Amino acid sequence: MIPSGRFMGSGRKQTCMNCPGRIPILCLLALLCAVATGGCLSGERAGGEDIRPVRVEIDKGDIGPFYETAAAMDDRVVFTFVPTGANVSAYLVTYEVKREGSTVAAADGKRYEGISASHPIVIATGRSPGEVVSIAISIKTPDGEVVYESASSVG
Structure with missing residues (x-):
C-alpha cells in the first residue's frame, strides 16, 4: 500500500511547490480552453461564411411609406x-x-x-x-x- 500524499519510489511528499513546471502548463491549458470556447460561441462558422439571412435596408434617409x-x-x-x-x-x-x-x-x-x-x-x-x-x-x-x-x- 502506498501512503497517502507520497509519490511511489521517491520517498518525498508530492506538492505543487516541488513541481514548478506544472503551474505554467495549467495556465496554458486554461488559456487554450478559454480561446476554444470563445471560438465555439461566436456567430461565425468555420470557413467564415454565415448562412443566416442578411437584412439589407435599401432606402437610406427618410424611410417613407x-x-x-x-x-x-x-x-x-x-x-x-x-x-x-x-x-x-x-x-x-x-x-x-x-x-x-x-x-x-x-x-x-x-x-x-x-x-x-x-x-x-x-x-x-x-x-x-x-x-x-x-x-x-x-x-x-x-x-x-x-x-x-x-x-x-x-x-
Whole structure:
C-alpha cells in the first residue's frame, strides 16, 4: 500500500511547490480552453461564411411609406416590402424579378390584401449560389397613387 500524499519510489511528499513546471502548463491549458470556447460561441462558422439571412435596408434617409429588406441565401432570395404606417391596407403591385438578367417572375397590378407591418409584401425566388437577382417594383394604392418604387439587386 502506498501512503497517502507520497509519490511511489521517491520517498518525498508530492506538492505543487516541488513541481514548478506544472503551474505554467495549467495556465496554458486554461488559456487554450478559454480561446476554444470563445471560438465555439461566436456567430461565425468555420470557413467564415454565415448562412443566416442578411437584412439589407435599401432606402437610406427618410424611410417613407415602405422600407425594403432582402434576404439572400445560396438557394433563394426573399424581398420584403414593409409598410411603415400602422394601418392595414390593400395595394396594387407591379414587379419584375430577374436572375442574371433574365425575367423569372413578374406581375402587373397584382392586388395584395391586408398588408401591414406584421403582414408585409413578400416576393421570393430561387437562385443558384452566387447568382445576381434583381427586382424592380412599383406599389400603388387601390386608387392608383404610387406610394413606393424601387429597383435593387443582390448577388
